[in-house]
Amino acid sequence: MLSIDALHVTYGGAVQALRGVSMDIPDGKVVAVLGSNGAGKSTLLRAISGTLRLQRGRIESGSIRLGDTDLGSRDPAQTVRLGVVQVPEGRRIFGRLSVEENLRAGGMGNKDKSAKAAAQARVYDMFPVLRERKDQRGGLLSGGEQQMLAIGRALMASPKLLLLDEPSLGLAPRIIGQIGEVIAEINRQGTSVLLVEQNATMALGVADLAYVLDVGEVSLSGDAAELARTDEVQRLYLGHDTDEPHEQAAASGKTLSRWTP
C-alpha cells in the first residue's frame, strides 16, 4: 500500500532527521514504528502527510509512494483526499469547537455526503461517549476522550491508511489498553494502520510488523511478535532487564529503562 524508499529529510537545511529510511506498509496490516524521542518518528509521519513545509523541513531524497502515486510532493489536503489521514501527536483536537464540529472538520476532505454520514455513524458506534457529548466543547473532554475524538475525527475522512502519532501519550494504562483495542478494531474493518509509539507493549501487541527507528535510521525491522522477543527490543523498549543493563546504559549513553503498564 505505502512504500517508503531511502527517505532523507532535513530541517532548516541542516538537521538530518531521517537518513535513508525504507519501509513497507502492506495492505490491511498494522505496522508499528518504535523509537525514542528524536528518532525521527514524527518526521516520518510529517513527510507522509505533507506537513514538513510547515516545520521548515524538506525531503532531500528518496520517495514515498501510495500504490503508484508519489506522495512526496503533495500538500496535506491532497494526501487526505488520497486516503492517508493522520492523528497528530498530542491529539490536537479543536478545543473551541464542539465534538460534532470536530468530526465535521475531519470530514472536510470527504465530498460524498452519504460516505460522510456513514463515517459519522461508525465513529459514534465505535465511541458512544462522543455521541453523548457531541455538543460539548472538545477542550472539555478528558484526555482519553480527546484521543478517541482525535481518532474519530481522522476516521471521518474514510481513510485507507490511518497514521497514528503516539496515541498513548499521557494516558492512563487502562485507557491505553482501550486505544489498542480500538486500533485493532479499525484494522479489522479494513483500514491499514501505521502506528508510531514509544509504548512498545501496546504497539507490538496490535501490530503485525514493526520497525525500530534509531536517530533517523531503521535499526531493526520484522514481524512484530518476533521483534518483541529480541534482546534489543526487550531491553530498550519493553523494560525487561537482561545482563547488567545499567552499566550498558552508562556506556552507550542511552536511556534503557522504560515505563511499562
Next chain:
Amino acid sequence: MTQFLSLLLNGISLGALYALIALGFVIIFKASEVVSFTHGSLLLLGAYSIARLSDSVGFFPAVVLGTLITAAAAFLIERVIINRLRGAPVISLAIVTIGIDIILLTELIRRIGSDILNVPHPWAGKSLTIGSVGISQNRAIATLVAAVLIIVFFVAFKYSSWGVAMRASAEDGETAALMGIRLGRVSALAWIIAGVLAAVAALFLVGAPTPGVSAAAYTVALRAFPAAILGGLDSTGGALVGGLLIGLAESFAAGYQDQILFLGRGFGDVVPYVVMIAVLLVRPSGLFGTKELTRV
C-alpha cells in the same frame, strides 16, 4: 431626550457599518494570521468604483460591480502576496499590508484628484422620522443591510462547512491541514468576504450625512481598527460589539460636544482611539479576545 435617542440611533447605524469593516478585519486575521491594514484603501476602492460606475451603468449595477471589484482586489492581494508569504513573521506581513495599502491609496487619490465624487443613492436627501427622532434614510437602510449581513455572516460562521473549516484552521492550522482542510482556500475566501463587507460599508459611509467620495473616506476605515482591536482581534462577536461601541461613542461625543467642550472641538474624531485605549488598559486582549494567541 430626543437628542439622546437621535444620537443613539445614529450611533447604532454608524456602529453597524464599523462592525462590517471590523468583521472583515477579524476574519482575515483568523484565516491568514495577518493584521491587514489594507482595509482603508479597499473601502475607498469600493466607494470609488461604485461612484464612477454609477454614471455609466446606473446605481444598482454599479453597486454589484463595485462590490465585485473590491472583493476581487482583496482576493488578488491574498493570492499574489499574502498566500506566498505564509509562515513569515506576523510583523513583516502587517508591514507588507501597509505597503499595499499605500500603493492602492495613492493610485485612488490620483484618480479622484480634488473632486468629490458623488454616489447617486436613490434614497439620497430623504430622511425618516420615528416618533420624534430623525435619521437619514441612508443610515436607516445601512443599519438594516448591515444587520442582515451580520446575521447571515454569524449563521454561516456557526453552521456552514466554511465556518467550521474557518474556525478549525484559525485554532490550529497545521492540524486543520492534516484533516484535509485547504488552508489557502479558507484564507482566500476570508479575504473575499472581507472585501464584500468593506464595499457594502463604503456604499453607505459615503452617503448622508457624510459628503461624497473623497480621500477622507479612507480615514473612516481607520476607525474600524480600534473597533476590531477593542473587541479582541480574533473574536467575531467582539468585532460586532466593538463596532457598535465605537459608533455610539463617536456619535455621542460629536452630539454632546458643547457639553464636553473642555476636551476641545472635534473630540468625536479621536474618541474611537480613546475608547480603545481605555478598554485595552483594563483588558489587554480586548473584550472577547483569546488571552493567549500563540501556543507552543
